[in-house]
Amino acid sequence: MEFVVGKSIILKELGFVQGVVDRKTTIPVLSYVLIEAKDGELSFRGTDLDISVTTSCEASVKEMGAICIQAKKLFEIVRSLPDADITIKCNLQDQVAITCERSKFRMPWLGRENFPETQEFKGESVEIPAELMRTFINRTAFAITNEESRYALNGAKFELSSGEIRLVATDGHRLAFISSKGDFKTTKKLEVLIPRKTLAELLKLSAESNETIEFGSDENHIYFRVGKRLLSSRLLSGQFPNYELVLPKENQNRVTVDSNQIASAIRRVSLMADERSHLIKFDITTGQVNITSQAA
Numbered sequence: 001m002e003f004v005v006g007k008s009i010i011l012k013e014l015g016f017v018q019g020v021v022d023r024k025t026t027i028p029v030l031s032y033v034l035i036e037a038k039d040g041e042l043s044f045r046g047t048d049l050d051i052s053v054t055t056s057c058e059a060s061v062k063e064m065g066a067i068c069i070q071a072k073k074l075f076e077i078v079r080s081l082p083d084a085d086i087t088i089k090c091n092l093q094d095q096v097a098i099t100c101e102r103s104k105f106r107m108p109w110l111g112r113e114n115f116p117e118t119q120e121f122k123g124e125s126v127e128i129p130a131e132l133m134r135t136f137i138n139r140t141a142f143a144i145t146n147e148e149s150r151y152a153l154n155g156a157k158f159e160l161s162s163g164e165i166r167l168v169a170t171d172g173h174r175l176a177f178i179s180s181k182g183d184f185k186t187t188k189k190l191e192v193l194i195p196r197k198t199l200a201e202l203l204k205l206s207a208e209s210n211e212t213i214e215f216g217s218d219e220n221h222i223y224f225r226v227g228k229r230l231l232s233s234r235l236l237s238g239q240f241p242n243y244e245l246v247l248p249k250e251n252q253n254r255v256t257v258d259s260n261q262i263a264s265a266i267r268r269v270s271l272m273a274d275e276r277s278h279l280i281k282f283d284i285t286t287g288q289v290n291i292t293s294q295a296a
Helices: 007-017 071-080 130-138 196-205 259-270
Strands: 002-006 032-038 041-047 051-058 060-063 065-070 085-090 095-100 103-108 126-129 155-160 164-170 175-181 190-195 212-217 221-226 229-234 281-285 288-292
Touching: 002 007, 007 041, 007 051, 007 071, 007 085, 007 196, 032 060, 032 071, 051 196, 065 071, 065 103, 071 095, 071 103, 126 130, 130 164, 130 175, 130 196, 130 212, 155 196, 190 196, 190 229, 196 221, 196 229, 259 288
Parallel strands: none
Antiparallel strands: 002 060, 002 085, 032 041, 032 065, 041 051, 051 229, 085 095, 095 103, 126 212, 155 164, 155 190, 164 175, 212 221, 221 229, 281 288
8 A cells, every 4th residue: 555645634634533542442453543545535544442533535545455553653753744745655564654755654554454343324314513513512511420430421411303402411410401493304303322532522523614514323323424524433321310300490580691701700719719619609689790719
């Protein structure tokens, strides 16, 4: 296999893939990225067996083929090279040569047959605005628990129907909920638990997109296609709490504040909050909100 590709082009795609590879795995190939070269295009695939990312870019392919290379090391090498074309060529001695101007590297590689198969995107898909999905993740992901033992809370609950989309996360102490009305053109109602890592990777994949995300699911997996990039993930299992029981139904106590002003005030007050509880106090009166904190 041999191909030539621009540094900025391959670096961008490797950045998406190397985020999901498992660097501390007992299965060595899971720390590798699968690169396939054919018909003027390179495809990249990385997985930790739970989450997979597949992407592609244009390249000058001189000899077609497929190899597996250590993802993190390849990413670091490419990032260190000058901004020029990079030639990658592998030989029969299990060595891949990486050349860019006067820089040369050699790395070991594995055959395509060593890389695990990943799930394909099939069935009905629903289009969701990328900006809407980014907003949903940014406003809920912080509430996902860090306790690995609480398996069902290690992600967010995603609900989709023809007229509404919801995302809910909780750690048992706080709850973040966001919803939006719209015509999402789906024939069935869906409720799934999406892992925290999947949401983080989706946020990266959609960071530069102002179009739509194609969403689909099957019994055990969920899929997000953002342009030429595909993110697939195993779903979380377990019982998510009935969050609707804690949402206020008839609460008429509402306060409208400037978001920038209150965010700045909270940041200042939190400097003096207790290091363990991080508690701050809101004292709300007519026309004024006082925010205070005190270290123990």
